[in-house]
Amino acid sequence: MKSLTQIVMVLNGLHTIAAFSSIGRRVFSQKVSSISTKNAAFLSQATNLLTQTNPIAYTKDWSPSSHRTFGLSTSLGMGAEKTDKLTSWTFDEPCDIMGMNSMPTTTLSFSDESKLEDDTDLIILGVFAPPESDDKDDDSTSEKDEKDKTVEPMLVGRVKELDEDFSGAITELMMDNYEAFKNGAKAGSLTPTLRSIIPGSKTKRFTVLGLGEEGKDIDDGYFAKLGREIALRCDAEKKISKCTIVLPSGITLQDKSLFDVSTEFYSTLYSDNRYRNGDKVEKKVEDLLSVTIIADGGVEDLSAANDALASGKLMAEGVSLSKDIVNAPHNILNSESMANLARQIAADSDGTMTCKVLGKEECEARGMGAFLGVARGSETDPRFIHLTYTPKSGKASKKIGIVGKGLLFDTGGYNIKVAGMELMKFDCGGSAAVFGAAKAIGALAPDNIEAHFFVAACENMINEKAMVPSDILTASNGKTIEIINTDAEGRLTLADALVYADEEVGCDSIIELSTLTGACMVSLGLNICGVWTADDELAAELAQVSKVTGEKSWRMPLEEEYNDQLKSKIADISNCGTRYGGAITAALFLQNFVSEKVPFAHIDIAGPVWDDKLGATGFGAKMVTEWICMKGKKE
Numbered sequence: 001m002k003s004l005t006q007i008v009m010v011l012n013g014l015h016t017i018a019a020f021s022s023i024g025r026r027v028f029s030q031k032v033s034s035i036s037t038k039n040a041a042f043l044s045q046a047t048n049l050l051t052q053t054n055p056i057a058y059t060k061d062w063s064p065s066s067h068r069t070f071g072l073s074t075s076l077g078m079g080a081e082k083t084d085k086l087t088s089w090t091f092d093e094p095c096d097i098m099g100m101n102s103m104p105t106t107t108l109s110f111s112d113e114s115k116l117e118d119d120t121d122l123i124i125l126g127v128f129a130p131p132e133s134d135d136k137d138d139d140s141t142s143e144k145d146e147k148d149k150t151v152e153p154m155l156v157g158r159v160k161e162l163d164e165d166f167s168g169a170i171t172e173l174m175m176d177n178y179e180a181f182k183n184g185a186k187a188g189s190l191t192p193t194l195r196s197i198i199p200g201s202k203t204k205r206f207t208v209l210g211l212g213e214e215g216k217d218i219d220d221g222y223f224a225k226l227g228r229e230i231a232l233r234c235d236a237e238k239k240i241s242k243c244t245i246v247l248p249s250g251i252t253l254q255d256k257s258l259f260d261v262s263t264e265f266y267s268t269l270y271s272d273n274r275y276r277n278g279d280k281v282e283k284k285v286e287d288l289l290s291v292t293i294i295a296d297g298g299v300e301d302l303s304a305a306n307d308a309l310a311s312g313k314l315m316a317e318g319v320s321l322s323k324d325i326v327n328a329p330h331n332i333l334n335s336e337s338m339a340n341l342a343r344q345i346a347a348d349s350d351g352t353m354t355c356k357v358l359g360k361e362e363c364e365a366r367g368m369g370a371f372l373g374v375a376r377g378s379e380t381d382p383r384f385i386h387l388t389y390t391p392k393s394g395k396a397s398k399k400i401g402i403v404g405k406g407l408l409f410d411t412g413g414y415n416i417k418v419a420g421m422e423l424m425k426f427d428c429g430g431s432a433a434v435f436g437a438a439k440a441i442g443a444l445a446p447d448n449i450e451a452h453f454f455v456a457a458c459e460n461m462i463n464e465k466a467m468v469p470s471d472i473l474t475a476s477n478g479k480t481i482e483i484i485n486t487d488a489e490g491r492l493t494l495a496d497a498l499v500y501a502d503e504e505v506g507c508d509s510i511i512e513l514s515t516l517t518g519a520c521m522v523s524l525g526l527n528i529c530g531v532w533t534a535d536d537e538l539a540a541e542l543a544q545v546s547k548v549t550g551e552k553s554w555r556m557p558l559e560e561e562y563n564d565q566l567k568s569k570i571a572d573i574s575n576c577g578t579r580y581g582g583a584i585t586a587a588l589f590l591q592n593f594v595s596e597k598v599p600f601a602h603i604d605i606a607g608p609v610w611d612d613k614l615g616a617t618g619f620g621a622k623m624v625t626e627w628i629c630m631k632g633k634k635e
């Protein structure tokens with residue numbers, strides 16, 4: 001990734017220090033745990049896959065005892081303590097397995113029980129706001145405010161009955177918090193928790209959840225918002241094991257709504273405990289066993305509702321994996337551990353996925369000079385990863401490709417970054433989205449679609465073999481590329497990945513996700529990704545996917561004239577334009593590596609992949625998953 005600072009800063013003496021500290025980093029802080037039984041099972045599966053798919057690239061004795069990891073190789077569950085004594089991987093060899101966080105064990109389900117269970121610890125009551133009156137046109141603002149204050153909450157069904165049992169305590173709770181809660185007018189708003197005792201029942205905590213005005217306020221992010229707020233409240237309330245959500249009959253609970261509630265519920269509860277000990281472990285909802293949703297009037301098809309909640313959780317597992325990948329530092333996650341992760345995704349896919357890993361010789365044989373040029377400076381060899389999903393039915397009307405940028409660390413190379421390098425572990429955000437989606441797709445098993453996932457995994461580091469500015473690399477389609485700036489390396493790895501997806505695999509359409517440019521962050525900020533495609537139909541599909549998943553995107557121009565910036569004096573093309581329109585020239589560069597007839601979209605996710613407070617966001621996993629499912633349904 002070419003950072004902003006890199007664009008404007010000139011090289012200075014600091015680089016040498018930064019380069020040495022980068023090399024020295026590996027030497028320090030090495031702790032490794034022993035192998036969990038789960039990993040041992042995976043490893044034996046992985047060994048099989050390894051022998052089948054790539055006997056050349058791996059000659060190492062592949063057994064748990066030769067397996068090198070850092071921190072927790074066991075997934076640290078909610079509330080689990082790390083007890084394994086930490087052993088170590090060797091000084092000379094890098095880590096080759098990335099541990100993963102486990103999902104919360106809380107079950108989220110829909111029930112058609114007609115009465116509330118007595119042993120619930122927390123009840124969350126969904127309420128619609130009273131409808132706004134229509135004759136407000138002549139009211140001044142202050143008069144309107146005055147009027148609002150006199151509006152009583154509108155309770156129906158079970159919530160109303162409960163309020164009556166409590167002599168109006170629920171109404172009182174809402175009125176006491178009117179300023180912030182406005183009778184539930186804002187979807188996802190919550191009142192403080194009321195503690196009360198119902199005679200003969202253990203339930204003692206109640207919260208009211210705003211659902212907005214009935215029939216209004218329901219946009220694509222509505223149910224995700226509810227899922228997030230429910231998760232946050234469950235986490236904030238300590239020592240609860242059972243929670244029940246009561247919804248009024250007016251709420252439209254389609255399968256997609258429940259899928260969204262579930263995905264966001266579980267995603268909100270993510271915390272990365274892989275590298276923490278003791279009281280540093282951040283335990284979320286550690287006592288919470290179950291969350292049960294009930295709705296006045298129930299749902300049409302109870303088992304479909306529960307399937308939708310279960311599918312939402314599978315999506316959340318994909319998002320969680322994306323976060324794990326982006327959060328993992330380079331001394332845990334390098335090209336080798338990334339390849340092993342892909343093997344694990346295939347092993348977990350119930351036979352729907354295969355994993356092929358090309359080592360450096362196989363990449364050489366294909367002439368992947370652009371990818372290999374970037375990879376030369378690293379301790380670990382490059383790994384070209386190709387996961388294939390085939391539906392159980394074996395039938396697929398389309399064959400699509402998804403490419404993710406997999407720079408496991410980007411120092412900038414000899415054009416070394418002089419600021420913000422610690423964030424460059426997130427330069428694998430594209431591959432994180434792709435593998436997160438692959439995990440979800442393996443579990444959700446959509447029909448009628450063959451999906452190929454590609455990651456050219458490597459690091460952009462410095463050693464005596466690393467590329468230098470002015471080098472000329474030759475990509476696998478024969479195009480020669482003059483290196484103007486070694487920090488514009490992501491597009492080089494993508495070039496060979498795109499040629500492979502297009503020419504070797506023959507994908508009908510291809511999307512590619514990458515944390516490619518600081519320039520895209522300047523254009524669209526931190527919440528929106530940029531989409532470049534010459535194909536209007538693909539653009540429409542991606543806009544739809546973005547709307548449905550809530551992962552925001554914006555179509556950007558492929559301004560042909562800017563190709564002038566990529567002219568090289570000595571080669572077919574240069575790898576970098578000027579600082580103006582840098583996100584566009586990066587997109588134009590990539591067009592050189594996909595045939596014109598193949599619909600192709602480049603998606604720059606450099607902004608939304610990282611949040612300074614939360615770390616990895618998992619951005620892109622839902623988008624890719626949704627696109628694959630959508631393509632399967634489309635005739």
Ligand SMILES: [Zn+2]
Nearest residue numbers: 001002410487
């Ligand atoms: Zn870079």
